[in-house]
Amino acid sequence: MEDNVFDIIADLYDITSPLKEDISFWLNMAEEYGDPILELGCGTGRILIPLAEKGYNVVGLDISKSMLNILKSKVDNLPNRVREKIEIVRGDFREFKIDREFSIVFSAYSTLYSATTQEEQLSTIRNAYKHLKEHGVLITAQFNPDIKRIAENAKFMTLDFSYQDPNGELIITRTSQTQYYPIEQTLKSIQVYDLKEQRKPLERYNIELNLRYIYPSEMRLMLAHCYFEIVDEFGDYNLSPLKDKSPNMIFVARKRQS
Numbered sequence: 284m285e286d287n288v289f290d291i292i293a294d295l296y297d298i299t300s301p302l303k304e305d306i307s308f309w310l311n312m313a314e315e316y317g318d319p320i321l322e323l324g325c326g327t328g329r330i331l332i333p334l335a336e337k338g339y340n341v342v343g344l345d346i347s348k349s350m351l352n353i354l355k356s357k358v359d360n361l362p363n364r365v366r367e368k369i370e371i372v373r374g375d376f377r378e379f380k381i382d383r384e385f386s387i388v389f390s391a392y393s394t395l396y397s398a399t400t401q402e403e404q405l406s407t408i409r410n411a412y413k414h415l416k417e418h419g420v421l422i423t424a425q426f427n428p429d430i431k432r433i434a435e436n437a438k439f440m441t442l443d444f445s446y447q448d449p450n451g452e453l454i455i456t457r458t459s460q461t462q463y464y465p466i467e468q469t470l471k472s473i474q475v476y477d478l479k480e481q482r483k484p485l486e487r488y489n490i491e492l493n494l495r496y497i498y499p500s501e502m503r504l505m506l507a508h509c510y511f512e513i514v515d516e517f518g519d520y521n522l523s524p525l526k527d528k529s530p531n532m533i534f535v536a537r538k539r540q541s
């Protein structure tokens with residue numbers, strides 16, 4: 284399996300992606316729809332581990348060996364009762380096969396946008412369908428594309444993250460410039476990670492992150508096309524309705540009989 288950009292920045296992922304606001308949303312979804320649960324693109328376990336700690340059986344699928352290695356080392360340090368709830372699978376969510384059916388298949392944090400064509404996104408949704416129990420749900424959470432903001436951001440190189448450890452010995456920054464392609468609905472983000480540790484030379488990592496965003500109306504069609512019935516749509520993790528200015532676009536869709 285080929286390396287992907289997350290292999291390059293895996294060691295920095297937990298520091299540079301400290302999002303916490305969605306965790307209680309995913310715990311509530313698990314409470315409502317039950318387990319077992321499959322996460323597509325689980326990364327270093329930001330959501331997978333809290334789910335397992337609450338007692339849910341989870342499977343995490345990811346293509347990046349380095350992200351999964353970090354997840355595995357975290358899992359090794361968990362108590363037995365949590366560790367036994369977690370299974371880790373390396374695979375590509377566009378074409379995976381796991382011999383099991385789930386109550387929930389989900390993708391968080393705009394991970395579905397990592398499939399960079401509409402066809403790849405559809406094949407991810409079809410695969411989710413195949414891995415769901417009867418009446419199981421697919422839940423996908425991603426940013427709600429705002430073309431004005433995308434166009435505005437594309438004009439500048441932006442400092443989008445900066446971290447300094449409490450002792451002041453390590454500074455990490457991420458700057459990025461994003462180009463956008465409205466016809467394909469793709470974004471190409473050139474990201475530069477700089478690490479400055481005291482008494483060491485600057486380390487720099489450059490990555491190119493490609494995403495394909497989806498509009499709400501297109502998502503509704505894609506889900507219907509793949510035999511899903513939409514149960515809920517939210518515009519943020521507090522379950523507000525999806526509106527023009529919503530930061531996120533979250534769909535809960537139930538498997539229909541094909």
Ligand SMILES: C[S@@+](CC[C@H](N)C(=O)[O-])C[C@H]1O[C@@H](n2cnc3c(N)ncnc32)[C@H](O)[C@@H]1O
Nearest residue numbers: 289324325326329345346347350375376392397
């Ligand atoms: C933005 S990170 C999200 C990680 C985690 N879900 C979180 O919320 O912190 C996206 C993850 O998706 C994984 N990924 C990207 N494309 C993938 C694919 N085709 N199949 C499986 N995993 C993929 C990446 O390796 C990365 O770990």
